[in-house]
Amino acid sequence: MDDPVPGHEGMPDDGFDDEPEGEQDDLAGTGTAGASRGAPAAVVPGRPADFRLAKGTDLSGLVTGLDAGLPKQGLTELMEQANRPAADCGTAGIYGPDLTVSHRVCWKSDDATSSEWVPQAISGVSDAQEDEDWGTSNAEPVAVGGYDAANPGRSDYIAGRDDCLRSSASDACNEKGIRVTFFNRATGMYRHVLLVWPYMNSKDHISFDALHAREGRCNPVVVTGCAAQNGIHAGGMVWYGDYLYVADTANGMRVFDLRRIMDLNPDNDDTVDDPTPDGLVSNVRDKKLIGRQSNVWYGYGYRYVMPQVATLKFTTAKNTGTTSGNQCYATGRPKASYISLDRTGTDHMVLGEYCNTNNGGSSPGRVGAYPMTALTAAVEGAAGTTAGADQAYGLPAGAKFGDEDLWHKIQGAMRYEGKWYFHRSNAYDNGRLLQASVGANGELVGNTKTLQTSFGPEDLYLAHGRGDGFPPRLWSLSEHAPSKCGVCKREVYSYPMAEVISSFG
Structure with missing residues (x-):
């Protein structure tokens, strides 16, 4: 038999640090408070060495076991x-007047309004392959x-909360x-x-x-180890x-x-459990169970699961300053708030920080760029193999946006x-594209x-x-469900890159 269904007793920690409370919170603090705390007047140094990543514990044996x-x-x-069919997007009420939006993709109604699942990161076949042909x-x-x-009533015995597996739990x-x-752009369907994360349970399965x-x-x-973990934010993806x-x-990054x-x-x-190659069965009806439980495989009701095969962890120690209000610092490991791919020269991954200077800190954010050859070598190498950034910069400073800094609250960069x-980002209002x-x-x-x-x-x-002969397009997405504001809406969309460039002059 496996771990008893109620508990996951003996499940090891994945070895990663918890992310701070208030992750990427535009509404934390005020512009005047940030100014009084001495928001930086000059650009902070990029310090490429702070961005170094190293491969964590080898997961290949665990993944082979799942295979x-x-x-x-x-x-x-x-x-x-x-x-799942994408919905008709209707009118373009969430967009500003400065750019022509097109290729809009909208979610099925439950995904569009969900308080549980919030969209953040975007990538696609142009990142995956130069020829854009998968x-x-x-x-x-x-x-x-x-x-x-959102995890209402979640199990956390340290906090005195009840078990998610009770019959009344959502x-x-x-x-x-x-x-x-x-998203399958040819059919308008998505999955x-x-x-x-793979692990060996207490029964060595x-x-x-x-x-x-x-x-x-x-x-x-x-x-103390019984405290629930908070999950991760996944603000970027390549x-x-x-x-x-x-x-x-x-x-850092999970791969x-x-x-x-x-x-x-x-x-x-x-409606029926499927046999699996290991002689067990799998069940996609029960949305409260995950992994191998009492010799049945579950995935919280999802048909498809994709296991982590590698970790890339920052080697630089954290700055000792608080990050509970999204503060950032000029030294120490950066935050991996967002990532993107630059294919216009030697392929590089861009990584950067979301910061809110209204609560202090010593930096509005930093960005770094890694050669993809180095990242791939780290993923495929032995534990401890490192990948370094060959460029890093502090964000510009000094410009204002209303009564606060312009150059902070960055949700994505390329x-x-x-x-x-x-x-x-700009809370529940139109954001800005900066250059x-x-x-x-x-x-x-x-x-x-x-x-x-x-x-x-x-x-x-x-x-x-x-690869496909179309003009370059800049894609992004909006995160807010309609419940957040009167005109909020979740969409995936693109702008003509030529128009973006010309609009900046």
């Missing part, structure tokens, strides 16, 4: 089986990452971590995939759980080749392999043909012009068009 136990599915086939599919997939933001109770949604989402159930003995890199704010998507319902009939572009260039002193210098974008703007992704 042997569960059937796999390719992304091409998954796209053909996409089961296998035999013409889906031209766009991938969106979302995090589990199936939203558990912390489910992160899911990735693949969710749950990201998971291979299993998996949602990312950084241990429920905290330890009974009858309750110790799909490059077979690997999916997902930002983990406090730690997944699209060749290792596990299928818990191969016959596409959720570099294209030597220019830097940043998506700046910066590297100046004569080796610092980022901000363009004085800003472009009004959507409500709740998030991560950035460039569809370069070199």
